[in-house]
Amino acid sequence: MVSGSVMSVYSGDFGNLEVKGSIQFAVDYVDSLKELHVFVAQCKDLAAADIKKQRSDPYIKTYLLPDKGKMGKKKTPVVKKTLNPVYNEILRYKIEKQILKTQKLNVSVWHRDTFKRNSFLGEVELDLETWDWDNKQNKQLKWYPLKRKTAPVALEAEKRGEMKLALQYVPEPAPGKKLPTTGEVHIWVKECLDLPLLRGSHLNSFVKCTILPDTSRKSRQKTRAVGKTASPVFNHTMVYDGFRPEDLTEACIELTVWDHYKLTNQFLGGLRIGFGTGKSYGTEVDWMDSTPEEVALWEKMVNSPNTWIEATLPLRMLLIAKISK
Structure with missing residues (x-):
């Protein structure tokens, strides 16, 4: 996995x-x-x-x-x-x-x-x-x-902007669902602020989300693209199910912001929200590298089930996990 x-x-x-x-x-x-x-x-x-x-x-x-x-x-x-x-x-x-x-x-x-x-x-x-x-x-x-x-x-020192978002952990599925007792993680991408302008004012940005260690295309979700602004409002919620309590310790949310230009997407910055332990399911991994601010948001979400936890976090350079075909 x-x-x-x-x-x-x-x-x-x-x-x-x-x-x-x-x-x-x-x-x-x-x-x-x-x-x-x-x-x-x-x-x-x-x-x-x-x-x-x-x-x-x-x-x-x-x-x-x-x-x-x-x-x-x-x-x-x-x-x-x-x-x-x-x-x-x-x-x-x-x-x-x-x-x-x-x-x-x-x-x-x-x-x-x-x-x-x-x-x-x-x-x-x-x-x-x-x-x-x-x-x-x-x-x-x-x-x-x-x-x-x-x-x-x-590049690390460059201002890459910020992302305003909220997370919520729902320990049990909604009533009436015949599913095992696994929970859901809800990710509400509200907006980005002061993104770097690679092409003057012609920014056309969107946000991708992956729950690591699952790098399959099935795991990937994204917002719509918002153009002509360095502070795009997305107001987009993504839901990932199948979370057992122990998975919260091993998984990490990777949010990346991209500028779409012609046939290419240029990386602007990202977040990795998890416990930042450096390991996942007993294996050392490069992507479990959350900053103290990112760890704090994840901890608050885990400790406050069924509650939206909001934060504004600085975007940073990431080692991008490859998407499996």
């Missing part, structure tokens, strides 16, 4: 290797194609993942922040057994220029390890809001010194 597969936007090993060396790349916006082009040329003097043979198997990843979803990620092929890889690859993003000016470009270097976690070798981050797109020199190849990991800290 418990799924150990977790997708992290920060997956990898950040602490094993020192950060050294530099990367050469150029950025350009092609107006006729409405595309951002990142020309990754080469790296030099990278850290050695294989210390004995003094070599690594490096590749480059690029992200447009704050979207670290699948659509915002691009990468080069791996160049094996070298500390000075040459790529000469163009990574392309189809994106409107006005939206691009609200983004940051994150370029990171990684060692590819087939049997272990990939190792972080350094990164560069450019603020595209202040980038001078008319300066021809900015379109030319430049060397940038690689730096230690800063993106996760910066």
Whole structure:
């Protein structure tokens, strides 16, 4: 029942290797194609993942922040057994220029390890809001010194807005239902406040809910999408049944807020409401990571059956549990 597969936007090993060396790349916006082009040329003097043979198997990843979803990620092929890889690859993003000016470009270097976690070798981050797109020199190849990991800290510190919600635990089903004596958890998503604007004022947000450890599509519910506001009102109630008293200790409500744009959904922030024990049904899990505020709401709900418990909680970055097919 418990799924150990977790997708992290920060997956990898950040602490094993020192950060050294530099990367050469150029950025350009092609107006006729409405595309951002990142020309990754080469790296030099990278850290050695294989210390004995003094070599690594490096590749480059690029992200447009704050979207670290699948659509915002691009990468080069791996160049094996070298500390000075040459790529000469163009990574392309189809994106409107006005939206691009609200983004940051994150370029990171990684060692590819087939049997272990990939190792972080350094990164560069450019603020595209202040980038001078008319300066021809900015379109030319430049060397940038690689730096230690800063993106996760910066993203965690970003204001992702808040969610106003209420929870209720109903220990027994309504009279007349011929069901075993299991209860229901009711989740009332009222509204979100001050969501981050990824595309100017064109936000089109909705909320997904999953009761972990059940990551099946059957477990997933969602609100309607509300557009053109950073403080959408949903006023949507979701009901999950089959809760035995012992399940309240092992389960966790995952609420995530998304911006729907064209064919993609961009993650804005989320909550995980449970006891935050790090374990579920005896298995250690990454998603049982509730903050003290989230734990407090869950405890009040468990201790006050048949009563709506309301709270306004800050949205945060999450390791997103994969949805099973």
